[in-house]
Amino acid sequence: MKETINRADALVLAHYYAPDAVQAEADFVGDSFALAQKAVASDKPVIVFCGVSFMGESAKILCPDKRVYLPAPDARCPMADMATEEEILHMRGTVDDLAVVVYVNSSARLKAQADVVVTSANAVKVVSRLKEKNIYFIPDKNLGAFVAEQLPEKHFYFGHGCCPIHNATTEREAREALSRHPGALLLSHAECPEAVRALSAFVGSTAGMIAYAEKSAAQEFLIATEAGTLYDLRRRCPDKKFYTTREDFLCANMKKNTPEALRSVFAGGGIPVEVDENIAVRARRALRRMLELAQ
Numbered sequence: 001m002k003e004t005i006n007r008a009d010a011l012v013l014a015h016y017y018a019p020d021a022v023q024a025e026a027d028f029v030g031d032s033f034a035l036a037q038k039a040v041a042s043d044k045p046v047i048v049f050c051g052v053s054f055m056g057e058s059a060k061i062l063c064p065d066k067r068v069y070l071p072a073p074d075a076r077c078p079m080a081d082m083a084t085e086e087e088i089l090h091m092r093g094t095v096d097d098l099a100v101v102v103y104v105n106s107s108a109r110l111k112a113q114a115d116v117v118v119t120s121a122n123a124v125k126v127v128s129r130l131k132e133k134n135i136y137f138i139p140d141k142n143l144g145a146f147v148a149e150q151l152p153e154k155h156f157y158f159g160h161g162c163c164p165i166h167n168a169t170t171e172r173e174a175r176e177a178l179s180r181h182p183g184a185l186l187l188s189h190a191e192c193p194e195a196v197r198a199l200s201a202f203v204g205s206t207a208g209m210i211a212y213a214e215k216s217a218a219q220e221f222l223i224a225t226e227a228g229t230l231y232d233l234r235r236r237c238p239d240k241k242f243y244t245t246r247e248d249f250l251c252a253n254m255k256k257n258t259p260e261a262l263r264s265v266f267a268g269g270g271i272p273v274e275v276d277e278n279i280a281v282r283a284r285r286a287l288r289r290m291l292e293l294a295q
Contacts, residue, residue: 003268004266004267004268005046005048005069005265005266005268005270007266009044009045009046010044010046010047010048010266011027011028011038011039011042011044011046011047011048012025012026012027012028012048012050012262013026013027013028013029013030013035013038013039013047013048013049013050013051013059014026014028014029014050014051014257015029015030015031015032015035015050015051015052015055015228015254016029016030016031016206016207016210016226016228016229016231016232017051017206017226017228017229017251017254018050018051018228018254018255018257019228019254019255019257019258019259020228020231021258021259022050022071022257022258022259022262023228023231023232024231025259025262026050029232030207031119031120031121031205031206031207032055032058032104032105032119032120032121033104033119033120033121033122033205033207033294034121034207035049035051035055035059036058036059036062036104036119036287036291037291039059039062039063039066040062040063040291042063042066044066045066045067046066046067046068046069047059047063047066047067047068047069048068048069048070048071048262048265048266048270049068049069049070049273050070050071050072050257050262051070051075051254051257052070052072052075052076052077052080052253052254053070053073053075053076053077053080054076054077054080054104054105054106054107054108055070056068056069056070056073056273057107057108057273057275058104058108058111058283058287059273060273060274060275060280061108061111061275061280061283061284061287062284062287062288064280064284067272068272068273069265069270069271069272069273070270070273071256071257071258071261071262071264071265071270072253072256072257072258072261073271073273074256075253075254075256075257076253077105077163077253078163078164078253079103079105079106079139079140079161079162079163079164080105080106080107080110080139081106081107081110081139082138082139082159082160082161082162083102083106083110083138083139083159083160083161085109085110085113087138087159088100088110088113088136088138089113091136091157095134095136095157096134097132097133097134098132098134098135098136099115099116099127099130099131099132099134099135099136100113100114100115100136100138101114101115101116101117101118101123101126101127101130101135101136101137101138102114102116102117102118102138102139102286103117103118103119103120103123103137103138103139103140103143103144104117104118104119104290105139105140105163106138106139108275108276108279108280108283109279110138110139111282111283111286111287112279112280112282112283112286113282114283114286115130115132115286115289116130116286116289116290116293117283117286117287117289117290118290119205119290120143120189120190120191120204120205120206120208121204121205121207121208122290122293122294123143123146123147123190124147124150124151125293125294126290126293126294127147127151127154128150128151128154129293130154130293133153133154133155134154134155134156134157135147135148135154135155135156135157136156136157136158136159137156137157137158137159138158138159138161139159139160139161139162140159140161140162140163140191141158141159141160141161141162142162142163142166142167142190142191142192142193142194143190143191144156144158144159145158145194146190146194146197146203147190162191163191165226165249165250165251166189166191166192166224166225167191167192167193169188169192169193169196169224169245169246169249170193170195170196171193171195171196171198171199173196173245173246174186174188174195174196174199174222174224174245175199177222177243177245177246178199178222181220181222181243183218183219183220184218184220184221184222184241184243185201185202185216185218185220185221185222186199186200186201186221186222186224186245187200187201187202187203187209187212187213187221187222187223187224187225188200188202188203188209188224188225189203189204189205189206189209189224189225190203190204190205191225192224192225196224200224201218206225206226206229209223209225209229210229210232210233210236213233213236213237213240213242214236214237218240219239219240219241220240220241220242220243221233221240221241221242221243222242222243222244222245223242223243223244223245223249224244224245224249225244225249226249226250226251226254227244227249227250228250228251228254228255230242230244
């Protein structure tokens with residue numbers, strides 16, 4: 001029997017990369033860190049997370065007493081499984097004074113092996129507050145390298161993972177976009193390769209990019225991240241112009257969160273997110289440590 005959900009009982013969260021129409025229907029739009037905070041702070045018994053599977057898992061881990069639904073349960077982040085428990089165990093047995101730092105864009109089983117979880121918005125702050133000198137940063141090698149650039153006092157080891165969408169951005173692509181819009185500032189997500197980050201006026205999280213554009217006196221911006229970010233940028237800065245560095249800067253998995261899929265959850269078509277309790281207990285510890293260190 002289908003279980004319908006009263007809209008008043010639910011907090012609808014949408015990532016910046018969700019389709020525009022879904023962002024317009026959400027109670028809150030943000031990046032992974034802000035959405036995690038909203039999920040924890042909410043007094044609603046239901047969370048509907050318009051994102052990819054690891055986001056729903058994280059919300060359920062942090063809010064075990066709430067029902068969590070994903071409008072698109074098959075929407076997965078390819079990077080989420082680009083590291084293994086065996087690799088972590090090998091590093092722990094090889095390197096002394098080591099902290100295993102797992103990016104939030106990862107499966108629950110990887111988070112369960114972490115000393116702390118980070119997001120692109122808080123990674124530098126969180127890692128800077130760890131007592132360990134050696135950092136094993138997985139799965140995103142590009143974000144890890146960006147964090148390492150800010151923290152030369154730490155010694156970093158990286159995994160081999162990356163976001164296929166951001167990692168496909170090239171220096172040539174960025175330079176050609178800048179030549180098409182010579183007055184624009186380039187804002188890049190930290191998941192982009194180093195050569196693209198080097199050309200950028202700002203590098204950071206999606207929320208950080210939006211905040212930079214809001215405060216900047218510049219009137220034109222090139223955005224090296226998923227095109228869904230343009231919705232909030234144009235809403236917040238209606239007098240400024242925004243372009244992505246390439247037309248197909250799109251995450252097909254995020255776009256599975258259609259308005260129809262969202263409505264289906266409320267009509268009883270949703271399947272609650274479940275996380276094995278043994279994994280959830282350990283992953284919760286790493287996620288809560290993130291929230292504490294990011295204060």
